[in-house]
Each structure stands twice: as C-alpha cells, then as structure tokens.
Amino acid sequence: MGSEQSALQKQLTSLLRVAARDHQAECLLVKNGERVLLLRPNEIDWIEADDDYVHLHVGAESHLLRSTLAELEQRLSAEGFVRIHRSRLVNLDRIKEFRPLFHGESVIILKGGPD
Numbered sequence: 001m002g003s004e005q006s007a008l009q010k011q012l013t014s015l016l017r018v019a020a021r022d023h024q025a026e027c028l029l030v031k032n033g034e035r036v037l038l039l040r041p042n043e044i045d046w047i048e049a050d051d052d053y054v055h056l057h058v059g060a061e062s063h064l065l066r067s068t069l070a071e072l073e074q075r076l077s078a079e080g081f082v083r084i085h086r087s088r089l090v091n092l093d094r095i096k097e098f099r100p101l102f103h104g105e106s107v108i109i110l111k112g113g114p115d
Contacts, residue, residue, distance in 0.1 A: 012036065026079060030056065030063040037063065041079035045094045045110055047072055049087040059112070084108060 012029070028039045039056060048055045049069035056063045073083055080092040096111045 026075075028056065028065060030065050032063060039063065041076055041081065041091070042093065044081075044091055045112075046091060047076075047081070047089040 026041060028041075028044075030037045030039055039058065043058050045057045045059065047069065048057065050064075052066060052068060054065050054067050054069055054072055056065055069083075069087065069089060073081065073089055076089065081089045082092060084090050090108060090110075094110045094112075096109045098106045098108055100106045
C-alpha cells in the first residue's frame with residue numbers, strides 16, 4: 001500500500017470513528033469510483049433493497065452501498081426513516097403527500113417529485 005493510500009485509509013478510519021461516536025455526525029460513506037462520498041441522512045430521499053446491497057436515492061442520483069435494508073432501518077430509524085414496503089425505506093421529511101390507490105394501498109409522492 002502506497003503512502004497516499006495509507007494516509008487516505010487513516011483519514012477514513014478516523015472519520016468513521018467520529019461518526020460512530022457522535023450521533024449528530026451520523027453519516028454513510030459511499031464509494032463512487034475513486035471517490036468516497038459522505039451522505040448525511042437528511043440528504044437521502046429513499047432507500048431500496050437489492051439483495052445484500054441498497055440503493056440510496058439522493059435527488060436524481062442513486063448510490064450503491066453494501067448493507068441490508070434491515071441494518072439501515074435500525075441505523076436510520078432515529079433519523080426519521082420508516083419502512084413503507086418490504087424493500088423500501090423513506091425519509092419522512094421528504095414525503096409531500098399520499099395518494100390513495102385500490103384495496104387500501106397508496107402511492108407516496110416525494111417533495112421535488114412529479115405533481
């Protein structure tokens with residue numbers, strides 16, 4: 001491992017320690033090519049399960065993270081995320097409205113989504 005990679009690894013490890021220690025600093029680190037993005041829960045619109053991965057939907061972007069939906073549900077419930085389907089979590093702060101469908105089901109419209 002080169003010195004630059006070693007320094008980056010130390011920085012990421014330090015950041016993870018701070019995030020784990022301080023609940024206010026709750027965040028998710030997502031690899032995006034050569035970069036690592038820091039996503040705060042309030043930036044995430046909704047989360048979709050995909051086997052042992054999840055897709056984090058942030059506006060028009062989607063980021064893949066190796067985690068289960070159950071793990072994220074437990075981790076993010078205090079941040080306002082609720083399970084609305086067996087394979088989806090939604091950020092309550094992003095919900096604009098509920099539109100009823102047939103048989104007691106409904107569609108959730110997110111803020112910034114179609115009217």
